[in-house]
Amino acid sequence: MSVALAVCWKLVARRFEVDALTGTVTVDRHSLGPSPADEAALEWALRIADAADAADAADRAHRVAPSDGVGPADGVSPSVSPVEGAGRGVAPLERSTVTVVCVGPAAADAMLREALASGASAAVRIDGLPDDAPSPVVAHQLAGVVDGSHLVVCGNASLDRGSASVPAFLAAELGVGQALGVVTIDVTTGVVERRLDGGRRERLRLGSPVVISVEGGPVRLRRASLAGVLAARDQPVGVVVAASAARLTVSERVDPVVVRRGPYRPRPRVLSPPSAELTPLERILALTGALVDRSPPRLVHLEPEEAAAEIVGQLRTWGYLP
Amino acid sequence: MTAAPDPFDVIVVGAGPAGSAAALAVARAGLRVALLERGPFPGSKNMYGGVIYGRVLDQVIPNWWDEIPIQRWITRRGTMILTPTQSLCLDFRSQTWAGPPYNGATALRPDFDAWLAAKAEAAGSVLVTSTVATDVVRDPSGRVVGVVTDRPDPATGASTSALRARVVIACDGVNSFIAKAAGLYPGASEQAEHTTLGVKEVLRLPRESIEQRFNLTGREGADFEVVGCTMDVPGGGFLYTNLDTISVGVVLHLPGLAASKHRPEEILAGFKAHPSIAPFVAGGEIVEYSAHLIPEGGYDQIPTLAGDGLLVAGDAAGLCLAAGVWLEGVNFAIGSGLAAGATAVEAIRSGDTTAARGLAGYRARLEANFVLADHKKLRRVPEFLLSGRAQFQYPQLTCDVVEDLFTVRNPAPKQGIARLAWKSARRSRVRLRDLARDGWTAIRSYG
Amino acid sequence: MTNDSSRTWPRVSFDDRMGTVEFRVSPTPHIVVDGDSCRGCSTRACVTACPANLFVPTSDGGIVFNYEQCFECGTCYLVCDTEGAISWSYPEGGHGVVFHAS
Numbered sequence: 001m002s003v004a005l006a007v008c009w010k011l012v013a014r015r016f017e018v019d020a021l022t023g024t025v026t027v028d029r030h031s032l033g034p035s036p037a038d039e040a041a042l043e044w045a046l047r048i049a050d051a052a053d054a055a056d057a058a059d060r061a062h063r064v065a066p067s068d069g070v071g072p073a074d075g076v077s078p079s080v081s082p083v084e085g086a087g088r089g090v091a092p093l094e095r096s097t098v099t100v101v102c103v104g105p106a107a108a109d110a111m112l113r114e115a116l117a118s119g120a121s122a123a124v125r126i127d128g129l130p131d132d133a134p135s136p137v138v139a140h141q142l143a144g145v146v147d148g149s150h151l152v153v154c155g156n157a158s159l160d161r162g163s164a165s166v167p168a169f170l171a172a173e174l175g176v177g178q179a180l181g182v183v184t185i186d187v188t189t190g191v192v193e194r195r196l197d198g199g200r201r202e203r204l205r206l207g208s209p210v211v212i213s214v215e216g217g218p219v220r221l222r223r224a225s226l227a228g229v230l231a232a233r234d235q236p237v238g239v240v241v242a243a244s245a246a247r248l249t250v251s252e253r254v255d256p257v258v259v260r261r262g263p264y265r266p267r268p269r270v271l272s273p274p275s276a277e278l279t280p281l282e283r284i285l286a287l288t289g290a291l292v293d294r295s296p297p298r299l300v301h302l303e304p305e306e307a308a309a310e311i312v313g314q315l316r317t318w319g320y321l322p
Numbered sequence: 323m324t325a326a327p328d329p330f331d332v333i334v335v336g337a338g339p340a341g342s343a344a345a346l347a348v349a350r351a352g353l354r355v356a357l358l359e360r361g362p363f364p365g366s367k368n369m370y371g372g373v374i375y376g377r378v379l380d381q382v383i384p385n386w387w388d389e390i391p392i393q394r395w396i397t398r399r400g401t402m403i404l405t406p407t408q409s410l411c412l413d414f415r416s417q418t419w420a421g422p423p424y425n426g427a428t429a430l431r432p433d434f435d436a437w438l439a440a441k442a443e444a445a446g447s448v449l450v451t452s453t454v455a456t457d458v459v460r461d462p463s464g465r466v467v468g469v470v471t472d473r474p475d476p477a478t479g480a481s482t483s484a485l486r487a488r489v490v491i492a493c494d495g496v497n498s499f500i501a502k503a504a505g506l507y508p509g510a511s512e513q514a515e516h517t518t519l520g521v522k523e524v525l526r527l528p529r530e531s532i533e534q535r536f537n538l539t540g541r542e543g544a545d546f547e548v549v550g551c552t553m554d555v556p557g558g559g560f561l562y563t564n565l566d567t568i569s570v571g572v573v574l575h576l577p578g579l580a581a582s583k584h585r586p587e588e589i590l591a592g593f594k595a596h597p598s599i600a601p602f603v604a605g606g607e608i609v610e611y612s613a614h615l616i617p618e619g620g621y622d623q624i625p626t627l628a629g630d631g632l633l634v635a636g637d638a639a640g641l642c643l644a645a646g647v648w649l650e651g652v653n654f655a656i657g658s659g660l661a662a663g664a665t666a667v668e669a670i671r672s673g674d675t676t677a678a679r680g681l682a683g684y685r686a687r688l689e690a691n692f693v694l695a696d697h698k699k700l701r702r703v704p705e706f707l708l709s710g711r712a713q714f715q716y717p718q719l720t721c722d723v724v725e726d727l728f729t730v731r732n733p734a735p736k737q738g739i740a741r742l743a744w745k746s747a748r749r750s751r752v753r754l755r756d757l758a759r760d761g762w763t764a765i766r767s768y769g
Numbered sequence: 770m771t772n773d774s775s776r777t778w779p780r781v782s783f784d785d786r787m788g789t790v791e792f793r794v795s796p797t798p799h800i801v802v803d804g805d806s807c808r809g810c811s812t813r814a815c816v817t818a819c820p821a822n823l824f825v826p827t828s829d830g831g832i833v834f835n836y837e838q839c840f841e842c843g844t845c846y847l848v849c850d851t852e853g854a855i856s857w858s859y860p861e862g863g864h865g866v867v868f869h870a871s
Contacts, residue, residue: 015791015869028869030363030432031791220796223861226473226483229450362793362863367841369871431871452863472862497843499859514847521820523786524870567870580814580848587786587820610870611786613820613840615847 002094003052003208005045006146007153008101008170009038009115011108012160033111035162036216037155042100043221044185044214045153046119049096051187056093097121101145103129103138109237117224117232128242139169141242147174151206154213156181167213177255179204179212191259202261207254270319330356330448332666333469333487335455335500337364339652340636340659341493342438346382347663349445353670356485357439357447358471360454360494365435367495369612371520372562372569373426373545374434375653378692380423382660383441391437392427393564394543395420398536401647402598404551404559408721409598411546420542428543428562428569434652455494457503458632459484465675466490466504466631489666489675491633493659496615498625498638506626506634514576516619516704518557518644521586522571523594525606529566535602536563547649549707550717551593555582556708559593560649561602570594570603573616573644575708586613616651618644618708621701627688628665628681635662641693645700646707647768654693661687703767706760715752716760722746783822787838794837795864799857800845802834806854814848815855840866 015031018024034042100115102108103126112123126141146152152174157164164180171178182194183201190206195215206212224232274286285291302310315321334345337359348355361367373396379386397420402411419425443449459468468486475483492500496517501507527535536544548559555578561570572590579586594603617623617640624640627633635641636655643650662684669680688694706712726742747757807813808830815824816832821840825833839860846857859865 030366030867030869223474225476226450226453226471226485227476229453229473230448233448360859360862361865362867366867366869367865369868430869432869454859454862456858517843517847519818519820519842519844522871569871576818576844576848579818579844580812583817585817585822587783608781608786608789610789610868612790612868612871613842613844615843 001052002056002096003049003150004148005049005096005098005151005153006101006149007038007042007045007098007115007120008142008146008166009034009042009108009111009155010102010158010160010162011104011111012158012162014159016160032107033114035155035157035159037157037214038216039155039221040214040216040219041153041155042098042115042118042120043219044187045098045151046222047187047219048151048153048185049098052096053093055188060093095121099124099146099149101126101142103133103141103242105131112237113232113235114224116235116237117228118222119224119228122238123235124238124240126240126242135163135165136169136173139166139173142166142170143173144243145240146170150208152176152209152211154211156213156215164213167211171211174209174211175253176209176211177207177253178210179206179256182212182214184218185212185214192256196261200261203259204256205259206256210254210256329468330354330485330487331670332356332489332491332663333358333455333485334447334491334493334663335469336360336493336495336636336638337439337442337449337451338368338435338493338495338636338655339438340638340641340655340662341491342435342442343382343656343659344491344493344633344635344663344666345442345447345449346438346445347660348667349442349447351663351667352446353667355442355447356487357442357449358453358455358469358485359439359449359451362452363432363436364439364449364451365430365432368431368435369520369522369614370431370651371522371560371571371573371616371649372428373650374429375426375650376424378653378656378660385422387422387424389437390427390429391433392429392541394428394538394541395424396426396428396545396562397542398538398544399426400544400546402546402548403717403720404548404596404598405718405721407597408725409596410721410724411598420540426545428545428564430564438656455500456482458490458500459486464630466629469500488670489631489633489681491635491659491662491666492638493634493636493655493662494638496617496637496642498634500632501625501634501638504629504632506629506632508625514580516617516623516640517576518573518616518618518708519576519579519586519613520571520573520616521590521611521613522569523590523606523611524564524567524569524609525603526567526609527606531605532563532566532568538563541565547647548593548599549646550713551596551599552713553582553584553589553592555579555584555589556710556713559599561599567609568603568606570599570606575618576615578708587611616644617642618704620644620704621694621697624694624697626677628677628684630676630681632677633662633666633681633684635659641697643696643700644707645703645767648696648700654696657691657693658688661691661693700767702763706763711752711756711760715750719743719746719750719752722750787821790838790840791867791869792838793864793867795860797861798836799841799860799865800834800836800839801856802832803854803856804831804833806851807832810851810854812850814850815845818844818848820844836860 012035013027013031015028017026098120099122100120101124116123124145154167179192182192185192191203193203274283331353332348332355334341334357337357345355345357398415400411400413454472455469456472457470458466461467468484470482470484473483474481494500543563545562551559552572556575557573559572572593617637619640635658641654641658665684669675672680674680723743723746821838823835827833846855849855
């Protein structure tokens with residue numbers, strides 16, 4: 001089944017200078033573009049679209065010539081139910097779409113053309129919001145455009161001190177499930193892996209529609225072809241003026257299902273080695289802490305503020321905090 | 323979108339001053355031109371030793387001075403000779419240069435190059451950034467019919483793709499891989515002999531400090547070219563003002579640098595520490611450090627300028643004038659780029675893009691204007707300027723004569739200049755025969 | 770050549786000097802140095818001439834090259850005596866050094 005994907009980008013300065021005395025931020029205008037996480041979001045969306053179309057084509061080949069089975073050269077197994085789209089006969093394959101959406105000024109058009117050159121099928125810019133519009137407002141505007149997509153992929157956080165909150169607000173605005181801080185995506189099964197606090201990770205199986213946010217490191221946006229770059233010059237960038245209230249069709253919410261969650265792993269505590277002048281036995285005792293008096297568990301009843309201070313103090317004693 | 327792009331009439335490789343000028347000329351004639359730039363924006367790979375002389379733009383962009391993104395207009399121009407403890411400066415100032423039509427200006431290359439490229443784009447050129455042209459494409463007859471780029475080809479899955487055109491203009495800078503790939507550089511193995519390395523620091527200073535130190539007001543600027551400050555490496559130095567930064571750098575002859583075992587930034591530090599330079603740069607906070615090669619071979623090292631379907635302009639053609647009192651590059655790049663563009667248009671219209679006929683007019687055009695005329699006139703200068711005499715003996719000799727002249731030795735009576743010169747010449751072991759020969763070269767070149 | 774008392778500008782470490790320059794590092798190196806050719810090289814001009822100080826001699830007589838902070842100037846291959854020791858090309862379009870204030 002062809003899928004409709006939306007990718008949310010933000011125009012940021014990828015190089016800037018902060019005056020150490022005044023805190024003034026000077027932006028380098030030559031460095032304006034998407035954050036690495038936003039580029040990764042587009043790459044994942046393009047891969048998902050490619051995989052969906054490949055599965056579609058394989059499925060089609062399977063159904064058109066069922067006696068032949070899947071062609072020997074075709075290694076892609078149809079992962080989508082053949083019932084989808086049944087009865088359409090041999091109508092031309094509907095290709096998946098990837099729409100890049102950006103809330104930003106006209107200067108963002110160049111960046112959106114880069115997205116088109118890389119393979120996005122359409123680009124929409126939402127104009128008329130101030131630079132420092134709060135995340136709920138940005139999410140509200142984005143929701144008006146991306147509503148109806150099977151999957152919305154956002155960068156985890158923008159480079160310009162982004163708080164990584166737009167994707168969450170966007171999911172809430174759309175009333176759909178969310179998976180934030182995604183590290184990798186299995187584009188055929190739809191299982192994603194994301195980071196949790198404390199160094200843990202979990203795997204989620206996504207439903208649809210859903211909003212995900214991805215990290216910048218694991219994938220690199222594909223290089224645009226020359227033909228893509230030249231074609232993108234003439235491709236229109238849709239401009240939407242920020243509306244006061246976008247009407248949304250709230251669909252039934254499908255939350256991601258946890259497939260696997262790793263165990264909690266506390267941060268390692270650095271222990272200095274025992275002095276080399278000790279005897280081996282003493283060194284082993286020092287390392288293992290055997291024969292050392294231990295403090296028994298403590299139970300304290302304190303006001304929240306004091307309790308917090310007590311916990312921090314204890315964590316510091318144990319070495320979990322500097 | 324995956325179909326092969328429409329062929330262009332002309333591909334210009336490199337959106338520096340030469341490339342943008344060439345693209346501007348072609349686009350204005352109504353032909354389709356692609357301007358390829360390997361950096362993320364024009365000027366991002368470029369660095370220079372500081373002054374743009376805009377007269378060449380008069381015919382192309384009327385009143386260019388009203389819009390060109392400059393830092394300061396040069397009104398103070400110094401040529402300086404340094405020895406470790408002495409300095410002699412010819413320091414000239416003209417307020418004529420402070421107003422239209424101006425003479426020279428300092429500018430930051432990301433600003434200037436982007437401005438000129440935007441002019442080419444506005445005329446109809448298709449600027450494609452972040453794209454390296456790695457090789458030429460030839461037809462079976464050997465004629466250049468396009469370039470290979472490092473962008474992928476989705477149709478074949480290859481990591482490179484070709485872009486075709488009837489004429490390719492290589493403005494890809496001093497390393498000039500396109501001209502080399504096309505075989506226009508037979509002497510590529512000796513290139514180091516004719517190349518210098520420029521290293522530069524841009525230092526931030528309060529605008530008022532710059533204006534006080536260099537005696538400037540408003541947008542006036544100063545530019546000093548220096549010889550004799552590069553340790554044992556033949557070369558030179560430069561110091562010029564931007565709006566709220568100054569640029570200071572040295573230019574080092576590659577074979578000398580390789581033999582000396584001194585590091586470039588060490589030589590630059592020595593230059594900055596010279597008593598004549600240090601007060602200008604004191605307290606400047608380094609904003610950017612940069613390095614770039616400069617083709618200094620002059621007229622005799624200029625490659626074959628045209629091949630079948632191919633023209634070369636700017637630094638790629640070695641068109642950089644390093645002639646002591648004159649140090650110019652951007653204007654030669656623009657001049658050659660405009661000529662290359664005009665020639666390509668003519669050739670395409672005549673239907674003949676061979677080097678022997680359709681593109682033969684390029685060299686003639688350059689010889690008829692300053693680009694090759696200046697280089698020809700000054701053809702003996704580069705070798706002389708990088709020689710040991712010009713680099714070490716003559717600066718010492720000159721400074722010694724002037725020092726003797728101004729040292730008051732009462733009660734001993736004053737000596738005549740000729741006698742002082744003779745004494746200094748003997749001390750610095752300059753041979754009269756060399757002096758006479760170099761004097762003759764100078765008269766023939768600069769006279 | 771200079772004594773330290775004559776320096777009137779703030780001292781800048783080489784790392785800080787290079788830290789002023791933007792490099793959009795490509796994942797693949799654009800210059801490859803053939804360590805075997807370098808082992809027999811006595812001049813080693815690249816080690817001192819490279820303005821970015823990217824050629825580092827190793828204890829076993831070879832040379833290690835780091836491409837990340839390359840100015841793409843071309844000094845190394847021009848001063849190199851040994852044919853083929855340095856394979857030089859430009860980094861992928863849009864990557865490598867980006868000058869802003871020059």
